[in-house]
Amino acid sequence: MAKPKVAFYWCASCGGCEEAVVDLAEDILKVVEAVDIVFWPVAMDFKKKDVEAMKDGEIAVSFINGAVRTEEQEEMVKLLRRKSGLVIAFGSCAHLGGIPGLANFWNRDTIFERVYKEVPSIANPKGVLPKTKTKVGDMELTLPEFWDTVRTLDQVIDVDYYIPGCAPPPDIIMNAVSAILEGKLPEKGSVLAPDKSLCDTCPRSEKKPEKISMKEIKRPYEIIPDSEKCFLEEGIICLGPATRSGCGEKCINANMPCRGCFGPTKEVIDHGAKGLSAIASILGIEDEEKLSEEDVQKLVDKIVDPAGLFYMYSLPSSLLRRKKI
């Protein structure tokens, strides 16, 4: 029997998801043994025309990482969708929008202004901005259109499953790959990770007091957090209560709080709203009867850029998707 064909593709992402595949270490050999990789721009020399030449549905699974923000990315994922039996949104950016999704607090014009004119590291005296068409002599050079809004993969094409994480950890990837190879997949649209909150599996949860109270907000650089205490107890915002587990608690073990890359659990519609709700509930809870409205404002105002913090990984997948323009 022919091996199932597999494709990998990247859109608006950092390349970390590609490394996550390589991070499978020896396990990647098992994957390569079981499948035939037919398209993987970062590692192999297949072209778009090779994909176009395939029959519809010929690729068994496409793993697509990155959010969608350009015309080219949209075209490629639509092509891969047509050619694939299953499409897996791989990693935070394809799943939720991820870090590139923070661009939805801006738009194309403001991003171009900043990146090509204002940043201290740029020398652009003529103020040239990227254009979709440029005349050079009698030739015309083209670039793909850059959209105002970054989208998640499922806002552009139909997605069968999601592998979360920035980047997805090896065990989550291997479990997903095994489930696909063995045909043991859950209901379509599932996130292939546990449906528990991070606090549930947090190594610090045993020492957590019964009631957590945040007396005040501290930013991670302001203190050296105790490596055994719950971050919230120390005043550091951790999105563990609102975030899906399965990441292996890498950040927590490196003494850094959760920033939400696995996205929310199944029931949650808006990850950021849940995160802010959880934090606001325990902030100043000890003396809550005594706090005036001004006291509350003072406490909460210590959170710099709440929109950016609570929607760090999930802005394009949130209810509002972007800032008003």
Place this chain on the structure above:
Amino acid sequence: MKDDKLTIVSFLCNWCSYEGADKAGNARLNYPANVRVVRVMCSGRVDPEFVIQAFKEGASGVLILGCHPGDCHYKKGNYKTLRRIYLLKRTLEGFGIEPERVRLDWVAAGEGERFAKVANEMVKTIEKLGPLELSEV
């Protein structure tokens, strides 16, 4: 209100503010029909998701009314609401949504007049801001 397309979704706690609205009705006090009432058991039940969902579905303002501090039927629900809604307003600013579009206030069961006053003020505020036009995405 002139523009009856402007919708203000209001979440009223069962024990104080909903009773207050009822009092306003009994006393035949006027408030504009733009204010649409949703009864919840406690203002603390108002998940920030509800507020955002209301905006997403076309509301131009959201009004949350609960018992006065110290009077919460569940003792401390409204304290949490106070912190939660303030943080939500700060967060919505990042989305370009004016914080005035969300108002949290306290109306006791006997305060029919206060309910009508707050509802009228809210409608005026939203009238001034105009409809919330979210970007098409």
